[in-house]
Amino acid sequence: MQFVRVNGIVLHYAVRGVADRPTLVFANSLGTDFRIWDAVAERLEGEYRLVFYDKRGHGLSEATKPPYALSDHVNDLAGLLDHLRVENAVIVGLSVGGMIAQALAALRPDLVRALILSDTAHKIGTDDLWNGRIKAVTEKGVASIADGIMERWFTPGYRKPENPDFVGYLAMLTRTMPDGYAGTCAALRDAxxxxSTRALKVPTLCLVGDQDGATPPELVRELAALIAGARFEIIKGAGHLPCIEQPEKTVELIRSFLRQANII
Structure with missing residues (x-):
């Protein structure tokens, strides 16, 4: 395990793959840690240098007291990449990770060569949605909202107790630190x-699961329309986390986009 103190907190991260190849940096979603990318990493680590990290308040990274701003997460990632001396990377962001990726590209264009934005948007949810989650998590814990989250994350065929992977990802969600979850809800509420995304001028791929209950295809299509030349793709048989339900198709689209952008 690797840890570093940046931007005033300790982040957990990992570097895999081929050192002298282009770098892909993965930013994960609310209520998850970087293990959600495992099936993607297995298929790409022979071709690229891969950087993973747990954002503030998630996984093994330090949790500060809520609320957080999106800029906290963005500065955390920028600090990690500066520590690793990573520049000109492809940022692969899922959900809030995709918002972090967009904001990083606007703040630190030197760090970003291209964007892969999965199941995310320029604005996600409403004040009422996020305030309700903050209240529930603060008063009753993350487990109190887990059933509704799982319905957004996964398709009905995957979302069954006899599926051991589903049970494992449910555990990942419910073991998320309440401060980290509530703090990031506040960041999403206010972002x-x-x-700033309309002004981006980097090669961009926008992906979304066809059954995403959190950021549905229509919303992700709106995001793609903001960025000149962005490519938009729908992944069949996936909810909010195509990297888990459809890793082969996700990697196929990533590879195709990277070839198109001449990142090989």
């Missing part, structure tokens, strides 16, 4: 990236 509005429409204009």
């Amino acid at each position: 509005e990236l429409t204009e």
Whole structure:
């Protein structure tokens, strides 16, 4: 395990793959840690240098007291990449990780060569949605909202107790630190990236599961429309986390996009 103190907190991270190849940096979703990318990593680590990290308040990274701002997460990632001396990377962001990726590209264009934005948007949810989650998690814990989250994350065929992987990801969610979850809900509530994302001029791929209950295809299509030349793809048979339910198709689209952008 690897840890570093950046931006005032300790982050857990990992570096895999081929050292002298282009770098892909993975930013994961609310209520998860970087293990959600395992099946993707297995298929790409022979071709690229891969950087994974647990954002503030998630996985093995330190949790500060809520609320958080999206800029906290963005500065955390920028600090990690500066520590690793990573520049000109492809940032692969899922859900809030995709918002972190968009904001990083606007703040630190030197760090970003291209974007792969999965199941995310320029604005996600409403104040009422996020305030309700913050209240529930603060008063009753993350487990109190788990059933509804799982319905957004996974398709009905995957979301069965006899599926051991589903049970494992449920455990990942419910073991997320309440401060980290509630703090990141506040960051999502307050983040509005429409204009800064509209100004981006980097190669971009936008992906979404066809059964995503959190950021549905229509919303991700709106995101793609903001970025000149962005490519938009729908992944069949996936909910909010295509990297888990459809890793082969996810990797196929990533590879195709990287070839198209001449990142090989």
